[in-house]
Amino acid sequence: KAGVTQTPRYLIKTRGQQVTLSCSPISGHRSVSWYQQTPGQGLQFLFEYFSETQRNKGNFPGRFSGRQFSNSRSEMNVSTLELGDSALYLCASSLAPQGLNTEAFFGQGTRLTVV
Amino acid sequence: QQQVKQSPQSLIVQKGGISIINCAYENTAFDYFPWYQQFPGKGPALLIAIRPDVSEKKEGRFTISFNKSAKQFSLHIMDSQPGDSATYFCAASGGGGATNKLIFGTGTLLAVQP
Numbered sequence: 001k002a003g004v005t006q007t008p009r010y011l012i013k014t015r016g017q018q019v020t021l022s023c024s025p026i027s028g029h030r031s032v033s034w035y036q037q038t039p040g041q042g043l044q045f046l047f048e049y050f051s052e053t054q055r056n057k058g059n060f061p062g063r064f065s066g067r068q069f070s071n072s073r074s075e076m077n078v079s080t081l082e083l084g085d086s087a088l089y090l091c092a093s094s095l096a097p098q099g100l101n102t103e104a105f106f107g108q109g110t111r112l113t114v115v
Numbered sequence: 116q117q118q119v120k121q122s123p124q125s126l127i128v129q130k131g132g133i134s135i136i137n138c139a140y141e142n143t144a145f146d147y148f149p150w151y152q153q154f155p156g157k158g159p160a161l162l163i164a165i166r167p168d169v170s171e172k173k174e175g176r177f178t179i180s181f182n183k184s185a186k187q188f189s190l191h192i193m194d195s196q197p198g199d200s201a202t203y204f205c206a207a208s209g210g211g212g213a214t215n216k217l218i219f220g221t222g223t224l225l226a227v228q229p
Contacts, residue, residue, distance in 0.1 A: 004158075031215050043159070043204065043219040056214045090158050094215045102147050102208065102215050106158035 002027065004093045004107035012113045018079040021110045023091030025072050031055075031094040032074040033104065034066060038087045046089075049074055050096075081114045088112075117142060119207050121220025128227050134192040136223045138205035141186065146209035149217070150179065150190050153202045162203075163190070195227045 005024040013019050025032050034046040045058040049068035066076040078085055088111050092104040120139045128134045138148075146167055151159035165172045165179040165188065172179045178191040192199055205220040 006158075033215055033217070035217075035219075042221050043217075045216050045218070048214060048216055056216050058216075092215070092217070103149070103161055103164065104215055104217060105161060106151075108156075108158045 004091055004105055006089075006091050006107035006110050008110060009108065010111045010113075012115060013081050015081055015083060015114055017081050018077060019081060019112060020075055020077045021089055021091075021112070023074045023076075023093075023107060025074070025091075025093030026105060029093040029095050029105075030072050031096060032068055032072065033092045033094070034074070034076050035090045035092065035106075036060075036087045037090055037109070043090070046076065078112075083114050086112060086114045117218055119205060119218050119220045121205050121223060123223060124221070125224040126226070128195045128225065130195065130197060130227055130229050132195050132227075134195045134199070134225055134227070135189060136203055136205070136225075137187065137189045138207075138220050139185075139187045140207050140218075142207070143186065144209060145207040145218075147207065148179070148181065148188050149206050149208075150177075151204045151206065151219075153204065153222075159204060192225075195225075197227045197229050200225055200227050 007022045031050045033048040037043045048056040052068045063079045068074045088109040090109045091107045094104045149164035150162045152162045153159040163174045176193045181188045203223045206217040208217045
């Protein structure tokens with residue numbers, strides 16, 4: 001069974017640009033969550049999607065957005081990039097939003113560098 | 116109330132020793148407590164998880180101890196090996212509603228010396 005696939009693995013963008021990151025969850029998983037990982041702030045929750053609906057949103061500015069498609073694949077977008085957006089962006093895949101099967105499996109992440 | 120506090124920040128253990136990492140939480144509605152292991156350049160990998168209805172869970176050399184009244188849980192790595200050297204994160208989720216949102220601890224960098 002293939003794991004969580006995130007593309008691209010690495011990105012370098014300039015301040016003010018926008019970026020779109022992609023995540024393909026494990027086959028059969030319908031819940032996708034996004035996290036930002038930085039040395040200073042650790043792992044912080046961005047948002048969560050289930051069946052194309054945003055279930056939960058973290059404390060990030062509106063420049064951060066996401067969506068989920070009918071095949072459960074998800075994208076997140078960051079507009080007007082700032083230097084502080086440089087981070088490892090991680091996608092986590094879960095079978096369902098509640099219940100016993102709440103194990104979250106992470107992809108390898110997309111390393112975003114803003115210059 | 117949403118925080119998960121993790122200690123120590125770093126840990127050095129000799130090969131064969133026991134590594135112990137502790138976490139504490141405030142939100143009594145949390146009902147799922149996983150531990151993740153992360154190697155440099157990789158995403159976090161689910162190691163072991165526990166729910167509040169049990170006080171201990173063991174999988175191979177890894178054991179979670181859970182103290183509901185103290186709102187604390189810990190990871191014990193028995194017979195620690197150099198290959199266990201990684202960053203370990205505790206996390207918590209739950210609290211009602213349809214969500215898998217994880218609140219992570221700040222991480223523990225474990226170094227197992229040969």
